[in-house]
Amino acid sequence: MTQAPETRRPRQRPADDGTQTGAGPAVGRPVDRVDGAAKTSGAVRYAAEHPHPRLAHGTLVHATIARGRITAVDTGAAEAADGVIAVLTHLNAPRMTPPRPVSMLDLSTLVPGTSVNYLGTDEVAWNGQPVAVVIAETLEAAQAAARLVEFRYRETPAVTDFAAAQDSAEPLPKSFIAPGDARKGDAEGALATAPVTVDRRYTTPAQNHNAIEPHATTAVWDGDRLTVHDSSQSLDWTRRHLARCFGVPPSGIRVLAEHVGGGFGGKGSVWAGTLLTVLAARATGRAVRMALTRESVYRTVGGRTPTVQRVALGAGRDGTLTTLVHTGVSRTGRAGGTTEPFSSQSRHLYATPNLLVGHKAATLDVVPNTFMRAPGEAVGSFAVESAMDELAVELGMDPVELRMRNEPDRDPLGGKPFSRRDLRGAYALGAERFGWARRDAEPRSMRDGRFLVGWGVATAFHMPARFPADVSVRLRSDGSVLLRCAFHEVGVGASTAQSQIVADALGVPVSAVTVEHGDTDFRTGPMAGGSGQTASVAAAVLAACEDVKRSVLRLARRDAASPLHRHRFRDVRAGRGRLFPAGAPDGGETYAAILTRAGVPEVEGRTGADSRAGRALGQARFMTGMLRDRRRWVRAATGAHFCEVRVDSDTGETRVTRWLGVFDVGRVINAKTARSQLRGGIIMGIGAALSEETLVDPRTGRVMNPGLGEYQIPVHADIPPIGIEYLDEPDPTTPLGLLGLGEVGITGVAAAVANAVHHATGVRVRDLPLTPDRLL
Amino acid sequence: MRPFTYVRPPDVDASLRAIAERPGARFLGGGTNLVDLMRQDVERPAALIDIFGLPLDTVEELPGGGLRIGALVRNSRLAVHPLVRERWPVLSQALLAGASGQVRNMATVGGNLLQRTRCLYFTDHTAGCNKREPGTGCDAIGGFHRNAAVLGAGEHCVATHPSDMAVALVALDAVADVRSVRGSRRIPLAELHRLPGETPQRDTVLAADELITAVELPPSAVAAASAYRKVRDRASFAFALVSVAAAIEVTDGVVSGVRIALGGVAPKPWRAREAERVLTGAPAGEESFRAAAAAELAPAVGLPQNTFKIELARRAVVAALRGLTEGSTA
Structure with missing residues (x-):
């Protein structure tokens, strides 16, 4: 088997490449991280590591019902516990100003993760909503006392079963962050007359980000001036939101996040932990730190919505697409939640005279979902790129050839030009490096002992903001x-x-x-x-x-x-x-x-x-x-994934054994960190493909696996060497010709795995994650 | 975590007295399960008797070829012990299939055996769980139970015992040495864990003040050809969906000795005596293996999400036996 050449290359030292003299261009070089030594030696500080004299510690108490009202609170035992400074509930907490509706004229209005006015209401909007904060002299005292706070509720009927709520889903309104529905020609009509069709249903589960650093905040008030260390991906918007919530000018608020231990979108909004730390500091007059437990992150920070998607493709016998339909349902929370525009890539991937994309959302009483790495494309690409593979099988055509046959010259939906696009180049290079020509198209034809070996491909696509x-x-x-x-x-x-x-x-x-x-x-x-x-x-x-x-x-x-x-x-x-x-x-x-x-x-x-x-x-x-x-261009980072899986013929266990991603991401600024970020996206995609799933109990709306033991992200043993290549040609419409590459890596990954599993076993899995039971 | 008292007695006898004197006290070994559960407020011991430093951490060869393993031997050390690797390879493999390197460095043999039988609902205080709080029902049955038991469970609890090591030890006829202030006794490991029945809150037959001091492995010729096969959702740090500890001896194409135990399928490490009975004296081959697996799993009952385990367990048993006999089967 060929290894991607990049993994064979000796470690490159950037010492004499010109970057240290200013003589040669630094852009494009694999320059070592400027903060690498400080990070690995523990010298940098994260949000929960900033010391302060008289620091107090906060911990959250979560609601245990999906919807209803608080009817009684007993904080007596907690308040009497050793080391407890205060127990804040809706009965005694200072009021915050509730979030404002989103306005296009002020992008910071996008930043509230939910519409809940925390501790300002007796209403409960999801199972896990924070209903109290315990502030104590030590973290241990706060956590022990949090167990002693008791709430009584009056429950109202709640919608917590995504599968059962499909029929109640409503079309998503078009907005400047959601592209809305679109049609060209008569997609359904063309499907009825196409010589070859596939029409399938795909599902993806709820997922969570699981950044290595759980959300944390340290807040200090000095009069009306506020300093906040926060694990944030959006400092300025956070500052503006805090200013609105607490009625102080933004100029009096300083928000710092020198280093954040991973975000993946989970720290892009302002969530309860940040607000309630600031509120607790306001109420107690103390500097307060709140480092959320992993469980509290799951209960208060949204993840990725589950989806149910339909992709239907029609083609001539020569593989020319005549129609593409991509519709489906995602989830949103009654208390807010972002869209997951899963049909996003399907507007732009393939030349077709007939195209229909549509998106509905079902409203549930669960923690509002949020942005998670490539919202939309990460799960939408699973459906459309699986369907393309199914069409290739129907046609008896190589899946790379099918994609190349339908590669568009202009945007299929609006006819706009692409700012740049060279998927042909990416597939050609990838096929050569991966040895794709040696693939026997017949499922179950490539065996190695008790393992069934399969090779799959899928396209990566993401439009950077x-x-x-x-x-x-x-x-x-x-x-x-x-x-x-x-x-x-x-x-x-x-x-x-x-x-x-x-x-x-x-x-x-x-x-x-x-x-x-x-x-x-x-x-x-x-x-x-x-x-x-x-x-x-x-x-x-x-x-x-x-x-x-x-x-x-x-x-x-x-x-x-x-x-x-x-x-x-x-x-x-x-x-x-x-x-x-x-x-x-x-x-x-x-x-x-x-x-x-x-x-x-x-x-x-x-x-x-x-x-x-x-x-x-x-x-x-x-x-x-x-x-x-x-209006002028469609600008996207693209790529071609090639993967090999081995499936245990006895047990159905799937392990990825080889990966090559070839990307068209414009000009690469740092060869080392770019590869690392693309590789990280692929690893996250492998997790989504094989094992990750947030289990939300449909009876209660409660997340039942809020931890890294039960929510299974990939471990090292699950990840093979991952080869990364990039075309390194500048995009003519961006600064330095670069296209953001933080998200494109994850797109298409789950489809490549599922396609390889089909090649290995002959079994088509349309529901993620692809666990052994699906292959028995 | 709730406040508790902490004592570290100097020796075993003092530890036994310490626990006898303190209602609600628990022994603390490596803490890899107990401390987690205390943080989650599931375990609420009034006192911890720390025995981690007691000299119960040696492995001794016994006259006759058996092995006596101190209850505080760390999992990582036992896994690489030369005699274990040579004579009982299934035990070494089972240990290495469990948890992570970091956890194995702390986890003790006794603690591994006594980790709680559990599921997602056991650690969630809002859920009904007869094991955590008797009489509150079992929310797993109507909820998430993909990893629940298909053998030996009941209407009160469907949780599985997650140990890999224990599955190997049960297959190998290991025996636990148990002491308390009232005396000592020996418990075959196959009888240490109990099925939930009407009292799922009790995982084992041990009394609250009893301490496992050692585990004895009897000499076993059949164990020389033994292996552990674990099926899981990811390659490491995941509980078994199904696991098989198997040892087999074939003479002239006929099974002359066999030991099989299953993990991930029952509330306790499951000795597959029915499979062993079918196999003993049968021709060593795919057909016998399938018949044995089918016989063992005949009484298995699945719930909607875990019925796949019945077929998966059959396949895993056959695969494990096939792997051990390849080249010597009829």
Whole structure:
């Protein structure tokens, strides 16, 4: 079996590749993480690790009914327990202002995870909603006392069975975050007349993020000023939401998240833990830390909705698609919940004259679901890419060939051009490296002892988002550079990538660049979501670096002694720590020399306005640009997954034994962290394919496996070497040509596994996870 | 976790006295199950008698070729013991199939045996669970029970005993040495765990003040060809859907000795005596293996989500026996 060449390559050291001198481009290199040593030595602090004198600890008490009202509360025993400072319930907690409806003019209104006004109501909206906070001198005292708080409820009828609620599902309204339903031609009619069809039902279960760092918050009030360390993927929106909830100006609130231990979308919204820590600190006058238990994360932070999907395909005998239908039902919570637009990729993947996509949601009394890595595509691609494999089997056609035959030149739905798209290139490279030509198409034909071996493919597709972002870049007279932006380091290497971008933009070594992030005192960063952070920040970084170079050149032009005295900005280049005339890299002079001679300690470039009106204008301008972009192009990261599985012929146990993903993600900024992030997506996809499922008891709406013992994410032994290749050609419509790649990796993975399992066994599994019992 | 008193007596006798004097006290070994359950407020001991440091952590060869394993021998050490690997490979494999490296480093032999028979509803205080709170019903039966028992369960409880090690020990006819202030007794491991019946809150026949001090493995010729086969949803750190501990001896194409126990299918490690009876004296081959597996599982009863275990267990038994006899079968 061929191994992906990337895994055979010796470890690359970036020592003399030019990144340390500023001579060669840093972008694209496998630069080591700038915070790697600090992280591995434990020097960095996460949200629950910030010390404070007189720190108190909070813990949550959860409702035990799905819907109803609290009729009685007994906090006496808890309040009397050793070390307890306060027990807050709806009877005694200070009131917060309830969340506002979502407004397109203020994206921060997207950030509340739910519509519940915590501890401001006797209403219970799901089984697990926080109904009390116990604050104590120690975590242990808080947790022990939390067991002593007693609630009585009056239950009202609740909808908690997703399977039974299918008929009550309503169409999702179109919004600027949900694409809504769409049709072209007569998809159902074409299905009736197509020579070859598949028409199938696929299901995916509820899932949870399971970031290694459970949600945590440390909150300190000083009068009306608030400092919050929070495990957040959206600092600025969190700050604005806290300002609204607590009736204080955003300028008085500082939210910090220097490092976040993984998010995957689960920390993109503001959930109960954050709000109630701030509330507890307000009520007690103490600094309060609340590090949620894994169980509390499951009970209070939404996961991914389950889905029931129908995909129907019609094709001619030559494999040319004539129609594609992708419809289905997801879940939302009565107290809120995001959409999971599972038909998203099906609008753009295949050329077809007839197309119908539709999405309904059933409203349940469960914890509102939220964004989870590639919301929509992660589960939608399972359905459509499984169906394509089923069609290939029906046609007796190779599944790669079927996809290539239907590869569109323009967007199938609206006819817009793709900003770039080279799935053909990705499949060609992948097929060659994987050895796809050696695949015997016959199911159960590739055996190795008691194992049935199968190979499968599927397409990855994800459209990265963009958010407003502003930065400041400071160049000092010693040649060092400081980039500041309230972006998020959720573990993906964001600060390393931005160091590389700054280094190239200013022509300095990566080692000269310091990046400070994760603090709302810096200029506003984007949300770390939608695969949009790197591009969003990069756009601002490039603008600020231009600003810096102009300022430096202005100093040189004022100085008759400078060799750059008479040069115009457009004729000047940057490199090796200097500005020089185009074509004369040894001419010009260093930043240090220019600044020192001018007696200027530093110059700063920055983007964005400081005033409220300026910010509103910036946001309006950003939204206009984003909508204009959407009308002009379909912009997506794509990829081709190739996988091999071995299925135990006795027991049906499926293990993935080989993987190659070939991606078209525009230009890659950091070869090492990009591969790592794509690989992480594939691992998460393998988990979804084989073992992950949140068990919500349909009788009670209660999550029954709220922990890593019972919710089975993959362990190391489940993951084979994963080869990652990328085409590395820039997208012409993005800063530096990069396409966000945080989510594309997970899309298509479950389908590739299921397709390989069909090839191995002849059994088609349409319901995830693909556990042994489905193959008996 | 609720407050509790903690004592660390200097020796076994003092530990036995300590627990006898304290109602609601429990012995603490590696704590890998007890402490978890205390954090979840399922176990609420008034006192913990910490025996982790007592000198019950040696493995001794017995005259005649058996093995005496101290109750506090760590799972990870026992798994790599040279005599265990040579004479009772099924035990080594079962230990390594259990939990994770970190848990095995802490878990003791006695503690592994006495981990609670459990399911998702056992640790959820909002759920009815006759094991956690007698008389509250069993919410698993109408709820999630994919990993529930298909043998030996009843209307009061369908939870499975999750130990892998215990399945191997039951197949190997191991015997527990048990002591209390009232004296000592020996309990065959096949009789240590009990079926739920009307009292699912009791997992074993031990009294509250009894301490397992050692497990004895008798010499066994048949154990030389033995293996443990565990079927699970992921490759590591998952309870068995079904597991099989099997040892077999074939003479002239005929089964001359066989030991089989099943895990993941019953509230206790399940010795498959019916399968052994069918196999003994039968030709060693696929047909006999299938007949034996079918006989053992004939009384099995499934619920909607776990009926697959009956077929899975049959297949796993056949696969395990096939794996042990390949090359020597008729």
